[in-house]
Amino acid sequence: MPLYEYLCQDCGTKFELLRGMAHADDPAPCAQCGSLRTGRLISLFAAVSDGRIVTGPAGCAGCSAHSCAACGCHR
Numbered sequence: 001m002p003l004y005e006y007l008c009q010d011c012g013t014k015f016e017l018l019r020g021m022a023h024a025d026d027p028a029p030c031a032q033c034g035s036l037r038t039g040r041l042i043s044l045f046a047a048v049s050d051g052r053i054v055t056g057p058a059g060c061a062g063c064s065a066h067s068c069a070a071c072g073c074h075r
């Protein structure tokens with residue numbers, strides 16, 4: 001199951017959740033303050049290789065999926 005990273009827009013806390021792909025974009029309650037105003041950080045791999053946080057879908061070189069987070073090929 002993929003590990004997704006979320007950022008709380010209310011308190012700035014970053015937290016991670018293990019959840020199925022079908023639920024990746026569901027509202028994720030903040031681990032710190034419980035706010036539902038959180039955004040998913042798409043791919044830790046893309047963030048590291050780019051040197052910045054990528055908030056949109058990233059192309060995957062290894063497959064035809066929309067992102068490596070969807071196919072897991074970057075493991």
Ligand SMILES: [Zn+2]
Pocket residue numbers: 008009010011012013030031032033034035
């Ligand atoms: Zn929060």
